[in-house]
Amino acid sequence: MSVLIVGVGGQGVILASAVIADAARRVGHDVKQSEVHGMAQRGGVVTSHVRYGSVVRSPLIAAGEADVVVACEWNEAVRALPYLRRGGTAIASLERIVPPRALADRRSGRVSYPPLFEGSAALDLRACDAVDIARQAGNAKAANAVLLGMVSMLLPFPGDAWREALAAHVPAGALAANERAFDAGRGVRTARGRPRRLAHAAEAPAAAAPAIEIVPAWCKGVECGVCVRVCPERCLAFDGSPAVSAVRPAACTGCRLCETFCPDFAITIHEAVPA
Amino acid sequence: MDAPAVLLSGNEAIAQGAREAGVHVAAGYPGTPSTEILEALARLDPDRRVHVEWSTNEKVAIDVALGASLGGSRALVTMKHVGLNVASDTFMTAPYTGVGGGLVIVVADDPGMHSSQNEQDSRAYARMAGVPLLEPADSAECREFTIAAFAISERFDTPVLVRTATRIAHARGLVRPGPVRAPGVSKFVPQPAKYVMLPGNARRRRLALLERLRALERFADECGLHRVDQGDVDVGIVTSGIAYQYVREVCPRASVLKLGLTHPLPAATVRAFADSVRRVIVVEELEPCLEERLRALGIPVEGKVFFPADGELNPERVRDGLIAAGALRPSARRRAAPADGEVSAGVRPPVLCPGCPHVVPFVALRDLDAIVMGDIGCYTLAANEPLSAMDSCVAMGSSIGMACGLARSGGADRPVVAAIGDSTFLHAGIPALIDAVCNGTRITVLVLDNRTTAMTGGQAHAGSGANLRGDPARAIDIAALCRTIGASTEVVDPYDVAATHRALERAVASPGVSVVIADRPCVESPRKIRERPYEVVTDRCVACQLCVDLGCPSILWGNDRFEGRPIVTIETETCSGCTVCAQLCPTEAIVPVALAGAPLAS
Numbered sequence A: 001m002s003v004l005i006v007g008v009g010g011q012g013v014i015l016a017s018a019v020i021a022d023a024a025r026r027v028g029h030d031v032k033q034s035e036v037h038g039m040a041q042r043g044g045v046v047t048s049h050v051r052y053g054s055v056v057r058s059p060l061i062a063a064g065e066a067d068v069v070v071a072c073e074w075n076e077a078v079r080a081l082p083y084l085r086r087g088g089t090a091i092a093s094l095e096r097i098v099p100p101r102a103l104a105d106r107r108s109g110r111v112s113y114p115p116l117f118e119g120s121a122a123l124d125l126r127a128c129d130a131v132d133i134a135r136q137a138g139n140a141k142a143a144n145a146v147l148l149g150m151v152s153m154l155l156p157f158p159g160d161a162w163r164e165a166l167a168a169h170v171p172a173g174a175l176a177a178n179e180r181a182f183d184a185g186r187g188v189r190t191a192r193g194r195p196r197r198l199a200h201a202a203e204a205p206a207a208a209a210p211a212i213e214i215v216p217a218w219c220k221g222v223e224c225g226v227c228v229r230v231c232p233e234r235c236l237a238f239d240g241s242p243a244v245s246a247v248r249p250a251a252c253t254g255c256r257l258c259e260t261f262c263p264d265f266a267i268t269i270h271e272a273v274p275a
Numbered sequence B: 001m002d003a004p005a006v007l008l009s010g011n012e013a014i015a016q017g018a019r020e021a022g023v024h025v026a027a028g029y030p031g032t033p034s035t036e037i038l039e040a041l042a043r044l045d046p047d048r049r050v051h052v053e054w055s056t057n058e059k060v061a062i063d064v065a066l067g068a069s070l071g072g073s074r075a076l077v078t079m080k081h082v083g084l085n086v087a088s089d090t091f092m093t094a095p096y097t098g099v100g101g102g103l104v105i106v107v108a109d110d111p112g113m114h115s116s117q118n119e120q121d122s123r124a125y126a127r128m129a130g131v132p133l134l135e136p137a138d139s140a141e142c143r144e145f146t147i148a149a150f151a152i153s154e155r156f157d158t159p160v161l162v163r164t165a166t167r168i169a170h171a172r173g174l175v176r177p178g179p180v181r182a183p184g185v186s187k188f189v190p191q192p193a194k195y196v197m198l199p200g201n202a203r204r205r206r207l208a209l210l211e212r213l214r215a216l217e218r219f220a221d222e223c224g225l226h227r228v229d230q231g232d233v234d235v236g237i238v239t240s241g242i243a244y245q246y247v248r249e250v251c252p253r254a255s256v257l258k259l260g261l262t263h264p265l266p267a268a269t270v271r272a273f274a275d276s277v278r279r280v281i282v283v284e285e286l287e288p289c290l291e292e293r294l295r296a297l298g299i300p301v302e303g304k305v306f307f308p309a310d311g312e313l314n315p316e317r318v319r320d321g322l323i324a325a326g327a328l329r330p331s332a333r334r335r336a337a338p339a340d341g342e343v344s345a346g347v348r349p350p351v352l353c354p355g356c357p358h359v360v361p362f363v364a365l366r367d368l369d370a371i372v373m374g375d376i377g378c379y380t381l382a383a384n385e386p387l388s389a390m391d392s393c394v395a396m397g398s399s400i401g402m403a404c405g406l407a408r409s410g411g412a413d414r415p416v417v418a419a420i421g422d423s424t425f426l427h428a429g430i431p432a433l434i435d436a437v438c439n440g441t442r443i444t445v446l447v448l449d450n451r452t453t454a455m456t457g458g459q460a461h462a463g464s465g466a467n468l469r470g471d472p473a474r475a476i477d478i479a480a481l482c483r484t485i486g487a488s489t490e491v492v493d494p495y496d497v498a499a500t501h502r503a504l505e506r507a508v509a510s511p512g513v514s515v516v517i518a519d520r521p522c523v524e525s526p527r528k529i530r531e532r533p534y535e536v537v538t539d540r541c542v543a544c545q546l547c548v549d550l551g552c553p554s555i556l557w558g559n560d561r562f563e564g565r566p567i568v569t570i571e572t573e574t575c576s577g578c579t580v581c582a583q584l585c586p587t588e589a590i591v592p593v594a595l596a597g598a599p600l601a602s
Helices: A014-025 A074-083 A128-134 A139-152 A161-169 A172-186 A224-231 A258-263 B010-020 B035-045 B058-072 B081-097 B123-129 B140-155 B199-222 B242-250 B267-276 B287-298 B315-324 B359-367 B379-385 B400-407 B422-438 B478-485 B499-508 B581-582
Strands: A002-008 A029-035 A045-053 A067-070 A086-094 A124-128 A211-214 A267-270 B005-008 B025-028 B050-052 B075-080 B103-109 B161-166 B171-175 B225-231 B234-241 B253-259 B261-263 B280-283 B371-373 B415-421 B446-448 B489-493 B513-517 B534-536 B555-562 B566-569 B590-592
Touching: A002 A014, A002 A074, A002 A086, A014 A029, A014 A045, A014 A139, A014 B005, A014 B010, A014 B171, A045 A074, A067 A074, A067 A139, A074 A086, A086 A139, A086 B123, A128 A139, A139 A161, A139 A172, A139 B140, A139 B242, A161 B478, A211 B371, A224 A258, A224 B234, A258 A267, A258 B422, B005 B010, B005 B140, B010 B035, B010 B103, B010 B140, B010 B161, B010 B171, B025 B058, B035 B050, B035 B075, B035 B499, B050 B058, B058 B081, B058 B103, B081 B103, B081 B199, B081 B422, B081 B590, B103 B140, B123 B261, B123 B287, B140 B161, B199 B267, B234 B242, B234 B267, B234 B287, B242 B253, B242 B280, B242 B315, B242 B534, B280 B287, B315 B415, B315 B555, B359 B379, B359 B415, B359 B446, B359 B499, B359 B513, B371 B581, B379 B499, B400 B415, B400 B422, B400 B446, B415 B422, B422 B478, B422 B581, B446 B478, B446 B499, B478 B489, B489 B499, B499 B513, B499 B581
Parallel strands: A002 A067, A067 A086, A086 A124, B025 B050, B025 B075, B075 B103, B103 B161, B234 B253, B234 B280, B371 B415, B415 B446, B446 B513, B489 B513
Antiparallel strands: A002 A045, A029 A045, A029 B171, A211 A267, B005 B171, B225 B253, B534 B566, B534 B590, B555 B566
């Protein structure tokens, strides 16, 4: 059996995988678990592979061979789905952790983040708002325990293996909330492939860049430089000439910080005329 | 009776093996994926019978271990692959001196460069130094081979290299631990002809090394660390380490020779295996080390022509290679469950944490239009957008020396700054700073002092004021050190945006070597620092995106807009309250979360 657990640093991916691996060990399976540390913990992707059975060779799951994919975050669920085998089950939290890099398109305000989609006859996708369920169970951070509860319904180890493994890995102070979250996860009834829709930020079409008008005679030059320093898009620079110039005019979002802060009224931003 | 099997990572299993072998002194420098070995060793040894230390760098660590070995103790030294480059000076001569107590060097490679600047194959070092090389393939073998390594070291009077990689070091598997052995009684026995490597002695020891290698070649065939899985005779696969697991996964019926001791090569074992099959394919990660040695023995083999030399192997790549070699049918490929539509995942590169004290100095350096020679640590992430404030990153401590060279090249038309973390500065930056001062090279050195080795998970170093076991220790005063060397030195709080900016402005304008120390503890280690979070006053935000340029993961876009641009919002659950965005905000829209609005406790 191959279970791939994915998420973002700080979501408890490693803990969840340790619980699954330990539960499998307790019922007598050979177990391997592999993860990546290091840079991944700096808000990056965290991936952990758990494999168990009579004899396990590779600690890594090959693409298209995971029996279960568990995702603590929606973007990472989308990234991990190619690992799921035909007939396998994906369990996903609908939590969105938007990486700073997704906020690059400032003029349109478009967040580059994958939209929600539903499962199909060929894709068993069970998604829920695990953070909210965990919050109701007493601790929003126990969302990973909610997902573990859902996994436990798919991987029914005999006896108390799941609960013993949970107790062995969750800090004592947080155990009660995690047990409640785990039980709540066991009770999650996701209509197959019908996740609740989340609200997305309103999106506007990308507008043309505004025009930057500079009156060189009024600019005090590099001795001042306020506009260069306040520009978030670094559109302005002293390019050898005595007055400031717009070196990246296409990047201007029209925030007017340069216009506002210029002590000499040397800069004016003209909104682009809608086509 | 067997002890119950426990799940251990490869790193933990090496620590367990070392304890069972009676290790007495263990030293290393943190480096992914090797770091957890010494941490586990300290944890497994609450009675403190073993001296475990984070050394200043890998060269110091191997010297500490070699000294302990000459003192008669069993000694362990751990490092990542590039750490062995730092330790290589001693590593190349230690086989001449030989050992007193067993000396085992563990090196953890990082194929795929999950957290490294290169993916060198450290196996090549074993041949260059003439030391035995063991390659465990899972956690159980990590324990077993570590114990064997100490025995081989003492039997053959040689250091032994144990080489792992990410999928060994950071993979957990079942291990049956044995009884721990207390360190034995040690005694230093002077043997100047063996330990003093003056040329006359070294020439004799070089002959002893070559003679030892002959003996190790014979031992390689009888060491009991290899394994033959008999299967189909059409194709025989020779492999080692993690590649063995992938081979067995995708090709369970093949004949496989798994080598445990790969230097020197067990020639008779390999020849016998090659004679038992019609065709020999070598499957190994990174360099064709085994393949070339087998060919040198006159055995016709195939290998890297089917398998990539870059990146990690995995079951898919091994399967694809064996299909290309004609050893597997193309139908062995699996198909994934069909995902829905054209949706693809967004990139998620690692980022600096909310409240990271490394951010502001890089904002200032970019404003000052500096050329920044960077170094190894969390702060290397400042090379990424949106900070985009680093021009190089090569090796531990390289920033300062490279800044000196750049300043001398005549090619720098802007201020030259070396940006280096505290642990990296102590590791390899000090000699380069001395070089800059003594040669009068005009550079600025920014020391990002967060008092910990943050990138590898927050290990103590010589400036932390604590040792590996968490006991208080004398902390090196980096500012006093820099002043003693002769650099004009200023200490600044990187949470103070204006002060940091001015300090760096003064430093790049000063004529000699200037040092600016940005002094703030890491927000994550040794303890999480969480001040009152900040929030955005929606009707003051003009959506200028200046705060978004910090790259702080807590700063996001809300649903509202100002003049068409998205206004920002701060995720209070993750905000550390560092105040930096509030200092930058031109409309004073970022304020501490109001306590007044909080509900009263009933």
